[in-house]
Amino acid sequence: MPAQATKDTTINFRTTSETKNWIDRAASLLGTDRTNFIVQTMVERAMEVVEKHNTVTLSDRDRDAFLELLKEDTPNEELRDAARARRELLDD
Template sequence: MPALKKQRIDLRLNDEDKSMIEEAAAMSNQTITQFMVSTASERAAEIIEQHRRLTLNEESWNRVMDALSKPPAPNSRLKQAAKRLQDME
């Protein structure tokens, strides 16, 4: 099995932030690196999930569902675009 490549991130912290991170890492029985990676990864996953999720009210949801179940007939521009795509293949 090939060894995992490790990436490096350098941070500049003020004394107060560094001390707080060191204390929190120690309290959670983690190295500073483990603490920083786990905390940053968890927060990154939260932010990504928030940005990927779309929340709709009931009216908007119904409009989307109606559009999906009863799509409009293709207009001439859509037909032309489909033909161009087909011609490229």
């Protein structure tokens, strides 16, 4: 079992009584407390957002065009331009 990280910071926020009641009810149904429910839910959502941001989804047409480019022995000018643009973007 992995070691548990030390909790070394605080996040505070205000909400409505109705929202708090919904959170408490959901936490209770899962057999956990409010803090653990909120943290777990927020981390799961944060991971989804990051994953979505880091994932590129191509249409079938774009996927097929990309795969065709991979079959070429030498990069064409458009591919070289794309590589240059990527390098410039990452250098910023």
